[in-house]
Every structure is written in structure tokens, then in C-alpha cells.
Amino acid sequence: KQEVTQIPxxxxxxxxxxxxxxxxxxxSAIYNLQWFRQDPGKGLTSLLLIQxxxxxxxxxxxxxxxxxxxxxxxxxxAASQPGDSATYLCAVHSGGGADGLTFGKGTHLIIQP
Amino acid sequence: xxxxxxxxxxxxxxMTNKKSLKCEQHMGHRAMxxxxxxxxxxxxxxxxxxxxxxxxxxxxxxxxxxxxxxxSLLNLHxxxxxxxxxxxxxCASSQEGRGLGEQYFGPGTRLTVT
Numbered sequence: 001k002q003e004v005t006q007i008p009x010x011x012x013x014x015x016x017x018x019x020x021x022x023x024x025x026x027x028s029a030i031y032n033l034q035w036f037r038q039d040p041g042k043g044l045t046s047l048l049l050i051q052x053x054x055x056x057x058x059x060x061x062x063x064x065x066x067x068x069x070x071x072x073x074x075x076x077x078a079a080s081q082p083g084d085s086a087t088y089l090c091a092v093h094s095g096g097g098a099d100g101l102t103f104g105k106g107t108h109l110i111i112q113p
Numbered sequence: 114x115x116x117x118x119x120x121x122x123x124x125x126x127x128m129t130n131k132k133s134l135k136c137e138q139h140m141g142h143r144a145m146x147x148x149x150x151x152x153x154x155x156x157x158x159x160x161x162x163x164x165x166x167x168x169x170x171x172x173x174x175x176x177x178x179x180x181x182x183x184x185s186l187l188n189l190h191x192x193x194x195x196x197x198x199x200x201x202x203x204c205a206s207s208q209e210g211r212g213l214g215e216q217y218f219g220p221g222t223r224l225t226v227t
Contacts, residue, residue: 032215034216041201041223042220042221043220044156044205045218046215046216046218049215089155089156100158100161101148101156102158103155105154
């Protein structure tokens with residue numbers, strides 16, 4: 001059974017810092033990996049999707065990398081802003097008939113003004 | 114348009130009630146999903162519809178009954194729920210159901226069972 005772990009569970013940094021969120025998964029047989037942000041009480045906003053054949057994806061100040069063989073992904077946020085404060089979730093889409101996403105528990109990020 | 118809509122936004126129901134949650138997308142996606150998210154927990158997969166057929170059921174209790182009337186609509190019928198079923202119910206869709214597409218989520222329905 002696929003398990004997804006996110007480190008750290010919580011992070012608080014001053015505005016302007018660059019930061020890295022980590023995600024690891026136990027079964028490397030994945031179709032893709034997706035990073036989301038979730039604001040309190042809200043739905044999920046997709047940030048980046050990395051297919052299993054890709055190494056990284058970039059969108060604005062966000063860069064996500066994938067090392068499928070080692071079961072790791074990182075989300076890099078450059079020049080953090082208070083509006084980046086949210087919970088960041090990593091999710092993998094595995095094969096073997098499991099067609100849904102398996103999520104990590106998330107990293108709760110606070111950017112201090 | 115990458116929007117998935119869900120109604121209602123909030124729902125309070127008693128344990129003897131019957132209610133339904135509705136989800137709609139107009140992106141031409143052929144896979145739709147229901148997830149359940151308890152407070153301070155990650156979403157957990159409940160159901161997947163691929164090409165309007167139920168392709169997986171993650172051992173969800175029968176008091177939850179999904180329905181996919183057409184490729185744009187997904188319903189979740191609720192009956193005889195328990196207080197522990199109170200959660201945020203999220204709907205998502207993707208271009209197809211075999212993991213190649215990005216999943217887009219709706220804003221969720223906040224369900225409270227009294």
C-alpha cells in the first residue's frame with residue numbers, strides 16, 4: 001500500500017525567504033505526483049503536476065522536482081510572501097488499479113510579514 | 114475553464130435524513146472522484162468513476178451511494194449517516210482515469226451530521 005510522508009509538518013519563516021518542502025513515497029510505481037495548496041476550510045488548488053517520466057516542473061515562483069527511483073519530491077518556493085501561507089499537500093497517483101490520489105498529511109506553512 | 118463546482122457548500126442533516134451532494138464539471142473530463150477529508154487530515158479517496166462507470170470503491174459504507182448520471186455530473190447520495198461522517202466532501206475530475214491527467218478539485222461540501 002502506497003504511503004506518502006511530508007516533512008516538515010509545519011514551517012514558519014519570514015517573508016522573502018526561499019524554502020523547500022519535502023515529500024516521500026514508499027512505492028515508486030507511480031503515474032504522476034501532484035502538489036496542492038489548501039487554505040483553511042477550502043478545497044484544493046493544484047499547483048504543479050509532474051508525470052513519472054519528468055524530473056521537474058516550474059510555475060512562477062514554484063519549482064517541483066521528482067526523483068522517482070528514490071521516492072522523493074521537493075517543492076521549492078522562491079521569495080516567499082504572506083499570501084503563500086497555507087497547507088501544502090503532496091499526492092501520488094499510483095498504478096495497480098488504484099485510480100485515486102494518495103495524499104501526505106501536508107506541511108502547514110506560515111509566512112511572517 | 115478549470116472549474117469544478119459543488120453544491121451545497123454547507124449541509125446539516127440528522128441521522129435519519131436522506132440528502133445528496135452534487136458535483137459538476139464542464140471540462141470534458143472522463144474521470145470523476147469523491148474524497149472525504151476529516152479535520153486536520155488529508156483527503157481520502159471514496160469513489161472513482163471512469164467513463165461513467167464505477168471503477169473503484171474503497172470499501173466505503175453503503176450509507177454512501179455514488180451516482181454518475183452523465184460525464185459532467187457526479188452525485189453522492191447520503192442516508193442514515195453517523196456523526197463521525199461529518200467532514201469536508203471533495204469532488205475532483207481529471208481528463209481520464211488512469212493517472213495521466215491533473216486532478217482538479219471543487220471547493221467541497223462541509224457536511225455536519227447531528
